Amino acid sequence: MDTATVQCPYCGEPLDVFIDRSVPRQEYIEDCQVCCRPMTLVVSVDPDDDGAAYVDARSEEE
Numbered sequence: 124m125d126t127a128t129v130q131c132p133y134c135g136e137p138l139d140v141f142i143d144r145s146v147p148r149q150e151y152i153e154d155c156q157v158c159c160r161p162m163t164l165v166v167s168v169d170p171d172d173d174g175a176a177y178v179d180a181r182s183e184e185e
């Protein structure tokens with residue numbers, strides 16, 4: 124498992140998230156470690172870019 128850093132869409136704090144590079148695309152909900160609000164994390168792994176992982180944190184609340 125690798126980790127990546129994303130910014131919380133609510134409070135803006137940087138968070139460390141775990142990434143499983145064997146899954147090319149995954150989406151899951153995780154609570155912010157700082158403000159405890161749920162966010163959707165979208166992880167994409169690019170096999171053409173040496174398995175580089177990109178993480179997008181989206182707000183669950185509008």
Ligand SMILES: [Zn+2]
Pocket residue numbers: 131132133134135136155156157158159160
């Ligand atoms: Zn937060």
